[in-house]
Amino acid sequence: MAGTVVKGDMQIVVDSLELEVKLSFSPAKEGPEWSGEGILKLLGEKRITPLPSPKLIEEILQRFAKAKGPVAETVVKGEAPVPPVPEQVTWSDLPVPPELAALIPEVAAKAGNPVLYQIRVEKIKRETEVTKPGPLPFLPPKKEIVVTYDKKEVQEPVYVDPTVLDYAYAQRGQRVGLVAPPKPGKPGKSVYGKPVLPDTSADAQFFLGAGLVRDKNEIKAERTGVVRIGRNWADMLPLASHSWRVERGTDNVTFFLYFEPGNPRLPLPQAIDIISAAVSQGARKEDLLAEPELLRLIQDAVQKGEALLAHPLSRLMDGMAEVVVSKDTLLATLNLRKSLSGGNPLTLKAISDAIRNSRVRGFDVEKVKADIMAFIQGQDIELKDYILVQGKAPSRGKDKEIKLTISLLPEAERKEQMDRLALDPKIAANFVSEFGFPLEECTHIALVQKGARIGLISQSTSGATGMDVYGREIPGLPGNDPDIRVCQNISLRPPDIIAEKSGILCIKHVPPLFQACILEYQDAQITVSLSSDAMEARLSLVRESGLGKPLTAEAVNQALAEAGVVRGIDGSAVAEALKIALETGSCSSVLVARGQAPVPAGERSITWLVELKAGPEGNGVIKKAAVKEGQLLARVIDSGAEGRAGFDVKGTVLSPEKGTSVKIQHDESILEKPIENGFEWYAKRTGDLVFDGWSAKITSLFAVKTDVGPATGNINFVGEIRIAGSVKSGFAVFGGQDVLIGGTVEAALVSSGGKVVVSQGIIGGGKGVVRARKTIEASFVEQATLLAVEHIRIQNGCLGSNVKTNGRLILVSERGNFVGGLCRARQGVDAANLGSERAIHTEVSFGQDYLIMDQIEVAEREIEKIKKALQDIEMRLKKLEASGSALDAARAEKVRLMKLLEKYGLHLFTLREKFEEHHGSEIRVRGTVYPGVVMESHGRYYEVKQRRTGVVFYFNRDTGRIQEKNL
Numbered sequence: 001m002a003g004t005v006v007k008g009d010m011q012i013v014v015d016s017l018e019l020e021v022k023l024s025f026s027p028a029k030e031g032p033e034w035s036g037e038g039i040l041k042l043l044g045e046k047r048i049t050p051l052p053s054p055k056l057i058e059e060i061l062q063r064f065a066k067a068k069g070p071v072a073e074t075v076v077k078g079e080a081p082v083p084p085v086p087e088q089v090t091w092s093d094l095p096v097p098p099e100l101a102a103l104i105p106e107v108a109a110k111a112g113n114p115v116l117y118q119i120r121v122e123k124i125k126r127e128t129e130v131t132k133p134g135p136l137p138f139l140p141p142k143k144e145i146v147v148t149y150d151k152k153e154v155q156e157p158v159y160v161d162p163t164v165l166d167y168a169y170a171q172r173g174q175r176v177g178l179v180a181p182p183k184p185g186k187p188g189k190s191v192y193g194k195p196v197l198p199d200t201s202a203d204a205q206f207f208l209g210a211g212l213v214r215d216k217n218e219i220k221a222e223r224t225g226v227v228r229i230g231r232n233w234a235d236m237l238p239l240a241s242h243s244w245r246v247e248r249g250t251d252n253v254t255f256f257l258y259f260e261p262g263n264p265r266l267p268l269p270q271a272i273d274i275i276s277a278a279v280s281q282g283a284r285k286e287d288l289l290a291e292p293e294l295l296r297l298i299q300d301a302v303q304k305g306e307a308l309l310a311h312p313l314s315r316l317m318d319g320m321a322e323v324v325v326s327k328d329t330l331l332a333t334l335n336l337r338k339s340l341s342g343g344n345p346l347t348l349k350a351i352s353d354a355i356r357n358s359r360v361r362g363f364d365v366e367k368v369k370a371d372i373m374a375f376i377q378g379q380d381i382e383l384k385d386y387i388l389v390q391g392k393a394p395s396r397g398k399d400k401e402i403k404l405t406i407s408l409l410p411e412a413e414r415k416e417q418m419d420r421l422a423l424d425p426k427i428a429a430n431f432v433s434e435f436g437f438p439l440e441e442c443t444h445i446a447l448v449q450k451g452a453r454i455g456l457i458s459q460s461t462s463g464a465t466g467m468d469v470y471g472r473e474i475p476g477l478p479g480n481d482p483d484i485r486v487c488q489n490i491s492l493r494p495p496d497i498i499a500e501k502s503g504i505l506c507i508k509h510v511p512p513l514f515q516a517c518i519l520e521y522q523d524a525q526i527t528v529s530l531s532s533d534a535m536e537a538r539l540s541l542v543r544e545s546g547l548g549k550p551l552t553a554e555a556v557n558q559a560l561a562e563a564g565v566v567r568g569i570d571g572s573a574v575a576e577a578l579k580i581a582l583e584t585g586s587c588s589s590v591l592v593a594r595g596q597a598p599v600p601a602g603e604r605s606i607t608w609l610v611e612l613k614a615g616p617e618g619n620g621v622i623k624k625a626a627v628k629e630g631q632l633l634a635r636v637i638d639s640g641a642e643g644r645a646g647f648d649v650k651g652t653v654l655s656p657e658k659g660t661s662v663k664i665q666h667d668e669s670i671l672e673k674p675i676e677n678g679f680e681w682y683a684k685r686t687g688d689l690v691f692d693g694w695s696a697k698i699t700s701l702f703a704v705k706t707d708v709g710p711a712t713g714n715i716n717f718v719g720e721i722r723i724a725g726s727v728k729s730g731f732a733v734f735g736g737q738d739v740l741i742g743g744t745v746e747a748a749l750v751s752s753g754g755k756v757v758v759s760q761g762i763i764g765g766g767k768g769v770v771r772a773r774k775t776i777e778a779s780f781v782e783q784a785t786l787l788a789v790e791h792i793r794i795q796n797g798c799l800g801s802n803v804k805t806n807g808r809l810i811l812v813s814e815r816g817n818f819v820g821g822l823c824r825a826r827q828g829v830d831a832a833n834l835g836s837e838r839a840i841h842t843e844v845s846f847g848q849d850y851l852i853m854d855q856i857e858v859a860e861r862e863i864e865k866i867k868k869a870l871q872d873i874e875m876r877l878k879k880l881e882a883s884g885s886a887l888d889a890a891r892a893e894k895v896r897l898m899k900l901l902e903k904y905g906l907h908l909f910t911l912r913e914k915f916e917e918h919h920g921s922e923i924r925v926r927g928t929v930y931p932g933v934v935m936e937s938h939g940r941y942y943e944v945k946q947r948r949t950g951v952v953f954y955f956n957r958d959t960g961r962i963q964e965k966n967l
Contacts, residue, residue, distance in 0.1 A: 003054075004061040007031045010039070012046055013072070018190035021048055021076035025064045036061060048076055049193040081188035081198035086232065087206040088180040089219065094168040096226055097241055099266055104167060104226060107239045113162040114228065114235045116207040120156050123149045158207050158233075166229040170221035171243060172260070176234070177219045179206060209235025224260060242269050242302070246277045246313060252379040253338050255283050257294075259308040261301050268302065271295045278313055287314055287340060287381055292959065312341035319346025323358035323388060329468035330391035332360040334368075336375060336383040346376070360389045361471040391474075395463030399479040402455045402497070402514050406446045406505065414445045417504060421519070435487055435517040437508045444507040448499040448518065455514075457482070457495040482512045489518035524551035528563035529589070534648035537565045537593035539574065541581035553578060560593070567651040569593045598646035598654040606664060607635045612691055623691045626718045626736075627683045627698060633670065634696075637678040669698035686736055687719040700737070707743065708733055720754070729765065738774075745770060745784075755790075762786075764801070775807070789851065792825075806851050814927070818842065824850040828921035835944070839932035847921045847937040847955045852914050859908045866901045873897065923953040924967065935962050 008027040014020070023039065036057040043051055052075045060073045096104070128146045170176050182205075185198030208214060212234055213222050221227070224240040240262040247256050255278045259269075271291040279285055289297070294313075301308050317340040325332045334355070339345045351372060368388065375383045409417060421439055448454065460479030468474055484492060489501040499505065501518055508515040525542035537560070543551050556578055560569065570592055577590040591611055609632050612623035627633060637644075646654035666672070671682040683689070687700035700719035707725035708715055715721060718736035726743030727733055727750060733741075738754035745758050747767040755774040762768055764784025770776055771787035780796040781803075791807035800820040803809055808827040811818060816832040823829060824845040835842045873894045916938065923935060928949050935942040937955040942962035950967040 003036045003058050004065055005033050005035045006061055006064045007033050008064075010034045010042070012042060012048075014046075014191060017078075017080075017196065018192060018194070019078040019080055019188065019196065020074055021191045022072045022074050023060060023064075024070065024072045025067065026070040027064070027067055034061070034064075043075070048191050050076070052076055076191050078191045078196065079189040081196045082186035083198045084185035084200060084202075084204060085183035086202060086204040087182050089177040089206055089234070090180065091166070091168060091177040091229065092170075092175055094170050094174070094176065094227070096167050096169040100169060100226060100239055100241060100263075101167075103239055103263060103265065104237070107226070107237050108164070108228070111237055114160065114209045114230065114233055116158040116160060116209050116233055116235070117155045118158050118205065118207065120154045122152045122154055124152055125149055158203075160203075160207060160233045161231055164228050164230060168227040168229065169241075170224065170227055170236075172221055172224045174221050175218050176212065176221055176227055179214065179217045179219060181217070203232055205232075207233040209233065211236025211238075224262070239263055241266055242298075244269055244274060246274060246281060247310075248281055251338075253314075253381045254340050255281065255288070255313040256310040257297075257308055257313045258310065259298060259301055261305055261307065264302055268295070268298055271298070274313070282379055283314070284381055287317065289313060289315060290959075314340040316341045316343050318343040319350065321346060321351045321354040323354050323360060324385075325358065325360065325469060328393075329470065329472075329474075330393055330466070331387065332358065332363075332389040332469040334383070334386040334388045336372070336386070338376075338381050340381070348372075348376075355388070360469045362469070363389045389469040391469045392467045394466035394474045394476045396477040397461035397463040397479040399512060400460045400481050401458045401511070402482050402484070402509070403458065404444065404455045404507075404509075405453050406448055406455075408444050408446050417445050418442065421504070435506070435515070436485055437515050439506070441508050442506045443509050444505075446505045446507075448502065448505045450499060450502045452499045453496050454490065454499055454505065454516065455497040457497070459495070480512070482514050485513070485515045487517040490516055524555065526551070526556055526559040528559050528565060530563065530565070530649065533595075534650050534652070535595035535597065536591060537563070537569075537649045538589045539577050539592045540586075540588045540590070541577055542586045543581050551578070551581060564650045565593045566649070567593070567647055568595050568649050593649040595648035595654075596646045598644060607637070609634055610689060612689070625689045626716075627687065627689045628718065629683055629686045631683045633681040633683055633689060635675070635678065635680050636664075665695040667695075667697045669700075670696060685719075688717065702735075708748070721752075726760070729767075739772075745778075756788075761796075766800075776805075791827075798823075804850050806849060808921075818844070824853075826850060826919050826921060828923050830924045831926070833927040833929070834923070834925050835930035835933040837930060839930060842933045843936065844923055844933070845936040846923060847918050848915055849917070849919065852911055856908065856911045856915060859904055859911060863901065863904050863908065866897055866904065870894065870897050870901070918955065918957055921955070925949075925951050925953075926967065937962055 006025065006027065007029060008025055008031040010032075011024040013022045013024050015022075021043070025034075036054050039057050039061075040051055040054065056075065060075065063073065064071060126148050128148065130144050130146045132142045132144060134141055168176060185200065187198065188196035190196050208219065209228075211222050211225055212227070213220055219234070221236065223236065224243060226237040226239045228235050228237060240260075242260070242262040244257065244259040247258065248254075249256055257274065271294040274294060275285060275288055275291065278288055288294075297308070297311070317337070319339040320335070320337040322335050323332055324335060334351075336346060336351065355368075371386065372383075408414070418439070446454075460481075462478050463476035465476050466474040484497070486492065486497070489499070489503070491498050491500050497516070499518060503518045506517050506519065524544040525540075527540040529538045529540070530536070531538075539556070539560075541551060541556070553575075556574060560574075573590060573592045577587050577592060580587040580590075596607075610625040610627060612625050648654065666681065669684050669687075671684050673680050673682060681696075683698055685698055685700045687698045688702070689696065689698050702715065702717040702719060702721045704712060704715065704721070704723045704725070706712065707728055708723055708731050709728035712731075714732045714734075715723075716732075716734040720737040721733060721735040721739045723733070723739075723741045723743070727741060727745045727748040729747035732749040732751075733739060734751050736753045739750055739752040739756045741750070741756070741758045742760070744760045745762045745764070745768055747763075747765040749768075750756055750758075750770045752772045752774075754772065756770055756772040756776045758770070758776075758778040761780040761782075762770060762778050762784045763782050766783045768784040769787070770778075770784060773789050775790045776786055776788045776792045778794050781794055781798040781801050783800045785802045786792055786804070788805045788807065790805070791810060792803060792805045793810045793812060794816065795812050796815045797817040797819065798809075798811060798821075799817075802821055803823040803825070805824070806826045809818070809823055809825045809829045809831070810816075811829075811831040814832050817836070818829065818831045818834055819836045820840045820842055822843045822845075826846065826849055828846045829844055834844070873890060877890050877894065918938065921937075925948070928947060929944055929951060930947055931944050933944040935944075935953050938960070940955070940960060940962055942953065942964075948964070951964050952967050953962055953964050955961075956963050
């Protein structure tokens, strides 16, 4: 064949895999010639197959012909083998939580390299001798050897590259990845036509370590943790987050917690998140475990490393069915509650019994039954305030009316009085705050005298009858009373409205509202009284009212001067009398000036430093004064050889010759201390100083042999009081020390600076008050108020009373029952029984200082007064700014009030902090505590729903709850 011919060295080069043949050519002028046929012949001699085409050889020769140096060209290519493809895993997107990522190095180092195994199946030969029956019945059986093979799985370790390529995080049972099956390789073909086998040395299997399992083509997590992923392996590190979930139970009302603890170093799940998850599924927060209790449960599970499986998240709660009838018996409601966490179930029988025992009538049986069944089959836990029976309220009759009975001022005089009142800024500014309506809204004005009847309230008629939930008839209601709002100068004595003071009556009558007030006009009254011998001057004061002339110190001094009192004036006594009158409205017969009796030569004079007043005994010769231990009573002075002149309050000098000698004796109750020119007397005990004109003594015991009543009047004694009889209703006993009463205390007031002992008991009638700075002891108490700093000890029962003590209330005997009313006892209560079978509301507060509570109430009232005064001063300032006068004094008063308000505010804050302090206390019930009893401490309440016997209630400061325990 004709073609290109080249000269040079030609070689055939075959690669090591025999997959490629190259022609290597080096041009040389003197070298052998090579044509296409020669090259094909050479390739054939080398057994290259298939041979290249002549055309390709020609193209290569043409390129060789142009070559200036050695060149090589590929002329034949074999087929490379296709390698096998091992199992490939497509991993799920399971990122590692950030809080776990930081712990992976430590846990991975502890776990070490992956421990992997593969299963190799071995066949084990087993020969068994089997006896077979002969071919004919009379022939012997035939024995044969049967060969079987058993499969045995052998676990062999696998060694892999331990390099970790990635991490993932999976929950138990979660799919981690999908496994694609391996693909076998495909042989190739060499340039000699021989097959070339693929490389099968690499592992085709993907190996799984601890914690992972293969389910068909899925890789799943056997536990929760971090997955280590290598080139051809994966295992799981024992590193997991805490996992939890909340599920509703089959009863649709109970909720369960599933919690799997993770690494102890990780933060615990929040109890509030678990509770919120339950609430989002329909649970009520109050039915679930409290946050502290739930947190302790989780901590215990993590510490023990044990999972919580279907642990009740709901509180243990019994089913409940009750019928509640309103106080007016016009509404009966049904309350149902399903059981939780295995409590006693709510049954249809219990519901039926509750409705039947309530004895209500008139409800739709079928409708009620259908609604109850819907509730039981539903998911709600409670059915609350379901209306069972709605009664019919009675109607009200015609309202009462007010008919004015005083003579009203004619229109002209009314306008004249209105104009005159409006000119007074004091009345105009305070009218709304004091009387509740502006002055210009008065509809009637009249001049009234004290005791006059202002109006008459008409009688009302009754309305139509109604029906209660028990089917009983309810009488019709009388018509409404008019809305009567009157000031303290007017009293209501139905059917009359009476004026209690004289003045101008202002009325706003817009039915049904009736408002009225009386404006007083009274000048301050100052009365100076002199004794017959002008040796004493007494002062009586009455504060002004309305627009009357004010009571001032200047006016008092002027009145003393006009009465001729110029000497022996006690300035402090005058100031004190003025202060009392301004604060209380009046003071009477205050000794403000005292003369000095003359003393003959060589005699003594006595000056009493306490005010002696004539006692109730005899003709007033005996005088008394209440004194305290250590008080200075009198001063006795020697007159000397020349005697001493005296004087009266009018300034008249009394010569010594007119004086009389003083010889006064005293007993051991008075201490005598020497001073210059005489001596002083001091009280050695607290009691009444008794002076009969020549002897003095102090008695510390006041004995009453009869009842305290109209014959004795009220008793006020600074020492000890002993009463043989009783204290009758409407009377008062004030003792500076102990008060001992042999009889009873009725609707009276008994106050003691020491203890109070009532032998036969207290029958208060809702008005009786007994208070003591120490203890109170009584046989029994009914409808009274008891106030004591220390313990209160009652032998038998205490019924319907208000008790407050900073000690302990002790009801001693087995009849020591506390029923109804309110008890506040700092150290708690020790009683035989609390409440009664009739479920009378009985409230007991304990564990706090209730004297501080009284101080808080006083401070709050003072703050309200200061705030009102600030409002008044603000109104004054606005008016004064318009007139431009007397601003400085008003502003100074405002600053004073603001500082006082701040002071009381800080004081109130401190008191409230002290009141929150807890004091050791408990409620001990030796017998029975009945439903209807409510415990309170630090604002937490505990209502007794079921009868308890022999129980102690206490306040747990750790949980902030009132709890109970067996006695």
